[in-house]
Amino acid sequence: MRLVTGQGYWSPLVWLALAAGVAFFGWLFWRLGRRTYKAGTDQDAPFLSGEAAPERAHVGGQHLYWGFLQGLRPTLEALRVFHSGFLGDYVTWTVVVVAVALLVVMLT
């Protein structure tokens, strides 16, 4: 079961045992909390800065990491432009890879 990595080893079963231990202590900690939660009441409604939540509110996948994406916008935009979708660009970059490979091999 153990995977020897050269520098040590990895044992998923040991990891699972540790994870189970952490989960058990987490459960014990949770048991110490207040028991005032009632399912199906307003406690289940999402909190949107005090605003009334719209019916069937769903934060779609495209909204996650909005701030992260804004921070990386220049880099991501450059990458998006790089992936132009034009076949000519695809061929050009393949030729570039071939040229670099030939250069590296010939200079070896």
Added chain:
Amino acid sequence: MNIGIHLPILAIAVPLLGAFALPIFAKVHKRLRDMWAAAVGAFTCAMVIALAIQVLSTGVVVYTLGAASPTQAVTQGGFPIRIVLTVDGMSAFMGLISALVGLASLIYAFQFLKEDQGKTLAMTLFFLLWAGMLGMEYTGDMFNFFVFLEVTSIAACALIGYRTWESRPAEAAFKTMALYTLGGLLVLLAVAILYGQYGALNIAYLSSRIRGSQLDKIALGLLLGGLLMKAGAVPAHMWAPDAYGEAPAQAAMVLVANTQASLYGLWRVLFTLFGGALAAPAVGWLVVSLGTLTLLVAVLMAILQRDLGRLIAYGAVSQIGYMLLGVGVGLVALASRPDFGLVAMQGGIFHMLNDAATVGLLMLAAGVVRRATGTKDLTALGGLGHDLKWTGGFFFLGALALAGVPPFNGFASKLLIYESSFRLSPLLTAIGVLGSILLLAVFARAFQGVFLGPRLRAAQSPPVGMLVAMGLLAAVILAMGLAPGFFVEHLVTPAARALWEGRDLYLAAVLGG
């Protein structure tokens, strides 16, 4: 007849015959076609597994076509003139990947494909692609490698674009066809250069003769360029998201395995054909550089995607980067042979198997989503976990495994890559870990967007056959995650050793002595 001797050729010929006979059976009766497809699929898998057991227990298996005896690869003058199939640990390992992916794809296709939407055509093309992949992996001849490469190219492009009633698949198929043609021509030119010099096409014979002339180097450069493009290495990867994203789910997962067959071709060229002498370490650094670039660029592009299919496609391309990184580190280390070189190759090769299972599972789950909702647009999806509980669970498992979260299989292979690449340069490990973190973020976003939240629309559960196909891959993922040592010891290490130090055995098996 001792069928065991003929396993290499039967593993290729059976799916090939299956492909050409399938439309005839379909004309007779659809049920007969399905029974034929199931029989061909089961028989092919059984032969691939039996061949792998034979190779792992007895060593390299050589099969010569047209000779008095299949093991008689060379003529009396010591010249290998016939077509030879040579199956060593690496070939057998790749065959097992193809068998796993092919079996899951076939089980899924029975109920995923619709009769009025080219089911017979898609299944025919699948068997053709399967035969081509196995041919690439088992051949011991450079020209036949090119032929099988072309077989896979034609079948793959047709599989991507056969749904002519939609516009985007046709465009993706055209782009892929143009790039595959370019890659195929590069490989053909390299094969022609080698044949012009040595008058032979047998890999073992060529390997024994190559001394590093200028023409040899040009051939190596052309092979590198062509195969790196077919493997989807950045910046020659742009066809891959188009192809994976637009192909139907059961075909997309086979396209990923086909990409890995091209990677196998690259490893075979670098380690066996050129023996590492020409390849290391400069070419190793080239492979490492392209690997790190691939994993980082692809995962950043995955963040931007709003289409679930393209998001998974970029995730799949990023995993090619890890494979290039692992085996590239091994190639750099080949000359001095430090201990971490073999570990790096084990990581890169193990990741090929992990990638085939996890990306395949994600693609099949995306196919269920598309089938249930008619869209893969992340902005329009949500809450499907209420109705597609099993599919959501499979997607979650595949996402965690692909991102390398312990204790799943992706973590085990990435750990091997991280530890060994750290010995070469800590920067490589840092980039690899960053890629995994970003990939986890990407798939957390996809899972949240598709399966969590309130029920936005009712979705019909997939048929049992599709769940069985996903369950098969999930079981393999869990098994490899819980017992990585078993898989690495019995499957991955023989494959890595076949490349790392098995060249002499490969040559001796074909040429004798």
